[in-house]
Amino acid sequence: SKYIVIGAGILGASAAYHLSKEGKDVTVIDRFDKGQATEAGAGIICPWLTNRKNEDWFKLVTEGAAYYPRLIKDLNGLGIKDIGYDQVGAINIFDTDEKLDQKYKIAKERQQQFPEMGKVSKLSSKEAQELFPLLSDEFGAIHISGGARISGKNIRNALLLATEKNGAKLLKDNAKLTANKTGNVSVHVDGKTYPSDKVIITAGVWAEELLNQLGFNLSISSEKAQILHLSMPEQKVKVWPVVMAPFGQYMLSLTPDRILIGTTQDTNDTTSLSTVKGVESILDKALHIAPGIKNATYMETKVGFxxxxxxxxxxxxxxxxxxxxxxxxxxxxxxxxxxPYIGKELACLAVENKTELNLDSFTLEHVVSKR
Ligand code: FAD
Incomplete structure (x- = not known):
């Protein structure tokens, strides 16, 4: 059987990798749109402290975090190194003791169920500052030793490299779809038709276009996020934990010398350009949390959808x-x-193996409709 994956952000790259690992005939098509979410993503892997109540979603993200070490080991086994996954720990900072104590209690409870969290401890503002020296001294924190960071770009590249090593073809181009009356689907790239037995559409915020070509509507929304990149070569960014702050702000270091600060959230702006307003709002909050970033060099602002x-x-x-x-x-x-975990599950579905998760809570019913 031939499998074609359209869209190679982290999701498509993972689906393709897991299919190729099974020895399947895989072709990946990706046109690297500006604003690919994976390319711009911050890379915090620490889902256990969330305030979200949805259990189905929580299952996905906690399984996802637990899957990373296994995946990295597999990729290392293929000779792929420098994937940018590091279990540097994460600290969640709070501006009042009350909020801190409340979350600490929840964290301790969750730790029983999720050994991947590692050690969970309460830090004084001084201790938090020792771990992340750019922080102000006003925030107590919860430390989760199992928290990690990943470079979205590196893990995507690693998955695609592994997929190629396993014999798959990669096309950097735009894919189009047609379906005939009997339901047979063809994939077209640059005037050429690619035969396939299964097509997997993992096209991020651009997916509506492809579904329209098949006669479907898709109710997807796109959230523009800007993220600041600073550089601090003289600091030991290598060992700093991820910082999760109030007001949805976060900060993390990526080796060799980057500090990432995110993000804005905007569902109205579809341009892939950074804005003064966006940069100002990120810096405003960040300087309050971590005055030490004043000494950093401003590198760029990335945009993802x-x-x-x-x-x-x-x-x-x-x-x-x-x-x-x-x-x-x-x-x-x-x-x-x-x-990466959802990509693995998708590959299972594609080859008609049993998935690990019950996917009934994630059906397409509510998002896809006939045109
Ligand atoms: P994308 O990465 O957007 O990939 C879709 C791909 O499909 C694109 O390359 C596009 O070009 C391609 N495509 C579309 N249509 C076609 C076509 N017709 N032909 C060919 N190719 C096509 N998540 C976390 O877990 N932790 C974080 O800390 C985190 N931080 C983030 C920070 C920012 C600034 C952003 C933007 C996101 C962040 N995320 C984070 C979320 C995460 O990045 C996204 O959820 C994830 O990357 C989505 O991946 P995807 O593969 O679905 O889509």
Whole structure:
């Protein structure tokens, strides 16, 4: 059987890798849109302290975090190193003791269920500052030793490299779809038609275009996020933990010398350019939390588009009426965490193996409709 994956952000790259690992004939097509979420993503892997109540989503992200060490080991086994995954720990900082104590209690409870969290401890503001020296001294914190960071770009590249090593073809181009009356689907790239037995659509915020070509509507929304890149070569960014701050702000270091500060959230702006307003709002909050960034060098602001469905729950499954088209999307703000795992599950679905998760809570019903 021939499998074609359209869209190679973290989700498509993972699906392709897991199919290729099974020895399948895989072709990956990606046109690297400006604003690919994976390329811009911050890379915090620490889902256990979330305030979100949705259990289905929580299962995806916690399984996703637990899957990383296994995946990295497999990729290392293929001779692929420098993937940029580091379990440097994470600290969640708080501006009041009350909030800190409340979250600490929850963290301790969750630790019983999720050994991947590692050690969970409470830090004084001084101790937090010792771990992340740029912080102000006003924030107590919870430290989760199992928290990690990943470079979205590196893990995507690593997955694609592994996929190629396993014999797959990669095309850097635009894919189009047609379906005939009997439901047979063809993939077209640059005037050439590629035969396939199964097509997997993992096209991020651009997926609506492809579904329209098959006569479907897709109710997906795109959230523009800007993220600041600073550089601090003289600091030991290598060992700093990820910082999760109030007001949805976060900060992390990526080796060799980067500090990333995120993000803005904007569902109205579809341009892939950074804005003064965006940079100002990020810096404003960041300087309050971590005055030490004043000494950093400003490098760039990256822009990415997060794909969201209603209720921020991903959709994963076969397109209604088609046994040869699979679709997954809507990974939202946690796709670097859940993406590799969901990609593995997608590959299972594609080869008609039993998935680890019950995917009934992630059906396409609410997001896809006939045009
Ligand atoms: P994408 O990465 O957007 O990939 C989709 C790909 O499909 C693109 O390359 C596009 O060019 C291609 N494509 C579309 N249509 C076609 C076509 N017709 N032909 C060919 N190719 C096509 N998640 C976390 O877990 N932790 C974080 O700390 C985190 N931080 C983030 C910070 C920012 C600034 C952003 C933007 C996101 C962040 N995320 C984070 C979320 C995460 O990055 C996304 O959820 C995830 O990357 C989505 O991956 P994807 O593969 O679905 O989509």
């Amino acid at each position: 997060r794909p969201f469905f209603k209720k921020a729950i991903p959709a994963i499954g076969y397109l209604p009426g088609y046994s040869n088209i699979l679709f997954a999307n809507g990974l939202g703000a946690s796709g670097l965490t859940s993406g």
